[in-house]
Amino acid sequence: MSFRHAIETTISTHLSDLDQSLIELSIPRYEHGDFALNIAFKLSKIQKKNPMLIADEVVQQLTQTSDVLHISQLSGFINIKVDDNYLIKYMSEFMLSSPKWDKDPSILLEYVSANPTGPLHIGHGRWAVIGDVLYRLLQAVGGNVKNEFYVNDAGNQVKTFEASIHAIKNGQSIPENGYGGPFIDTVVAEKPDDVTSIDYVIECHRQSLETLDCKFDRWFKESTLHQSDIIQIIQDEYPDLIYKKDGAVWFKTTDYNDDKDRVLQKDNGDLTYFACDIVYHLNKINRKYDHIINIWGADHHGYIERIRAAILAKKESVTFSVILGQLVNLFKDGEPIKMSKRTGNLIELDDVIHEIGVDATRYFLVEKRPDLPLDFDMTKATMTSMDNPVYYIQYAHARICSLQKKCEGLPEGAHTAINDADRKLMVHVCRYYDVLLDASNSLEPYKLPQYLHELASLFHSFYQKCPVIVDDAITPHRIAILSAVQKVIQHCSGILGISTPEKM
């Protein structure tokens, strides 16, 4: 059980006469306590009584928990400090447990899904890392989750791409709106004869992503959908929502909150992307996923409602979430790098990883909320390596390993008297599963680096103030703290995909 949940349960049982939905713990500043309850304010509205008086009554009821919780009141706020013995006990039990989600949907995460007509760039890297961390996070809480890369290996862009390759190979000029640049030249030069250029690019994508430690359970090719008649499938699945107008075939998304209906098949017989995407998402539904999560660039946000319409029209119980990400602006030496896919003037994802390393690349790409544009300065990420948060975290881990080596053979245990730096660190360790569950529920992987950085910071402070090797009374306790912190750093770094060196 997570720390917060454990405390909440204790409190609920002692306040069973009150509306349980009002019992919600918040985290106050450390001086006030480990948790706080603002139920007095909420009740005062209902009961029309002075919140201070209500708080007094609640505190009165909670005094029975005094062996576990220390309750106090400050101008209506009920502050809760967890007893040190309970902290120690929780921490040692926590060491043996795993976080567990209270739900078990079957989840499909789809992300990156770059067109196989060019190399991956830093923006793809952002989706890849956010998606991958989310994937690992959901697995860590026991979620039933798969991830998938959708390959657009059909359609006009692909034809143009192949025509461009063909032209370059034969020394002809690149067709209008075709593809050129160093990446294409490499494809022409290095592609073996027995693979298609599209498959070769897909393989390049796979390798770039594996360099970043991002693996996919499935690479879903759009071309496999075209083995069936797309329009026929949609016709069969949505007989009431499909109609013909002006020579085109339309889908009635306006029945589901969209602001206009959308075309499935143009009057020239070509299918739109939307038609293929409907069938792709039908495929996801047919594979019995309860929760479909897509990570898309912010420029696709207009697309959400129509896909949602198609999904809900088929199966209302499916949860459809889209994580919208703003693009990444790449900088070097403080100067923005302009990128154009067509001309091939492009810094590839591989270049970035090569220059700043997997750990730093992953950390910086997942650290911020995805709905904020990200300025990614390659020079800064390498030059300021001394102040790099990645090293800060890794250094904490290395320090622990070094201490553990020195403590080899010494007993590990717990004692009662602890000071503030000990305690702050322990409380933060205990909150780890709360953070995992919170980040899972909200699909917000960026909360992890935040937590981990804070943990490292508390550890470094602890390191300064709390010598481990002192005497028989204190040393075993601090060794126990070291193990707990180490476990959390390793576990959390594992989700972020960042290495934890033993020496630095």
Next chain:
RNA sequence: GCGCCCGUAGCUCAGCUGGAUAGAGCAACGGACUUCUAAUCCGUAGGUCGAACGUUCGAAUCGUUCCGGGCGCGCCA
């Protein structure tokens, strides 16, 4: 014009289902290595939370209207 996202310290951002004195990191300034790794720590300074109204015991958080920035509004992919 319409829709979505964003506006918090010099910079990059947390905090947003209403709660206590608005928090970090970087940059700046001042301290701490004969003592478990100074890739560290401790301290100082830094704010009309874009603006104005409104809702109420209480607003960075909710509502309305502006201002500023990003992105979309195809029978493109």
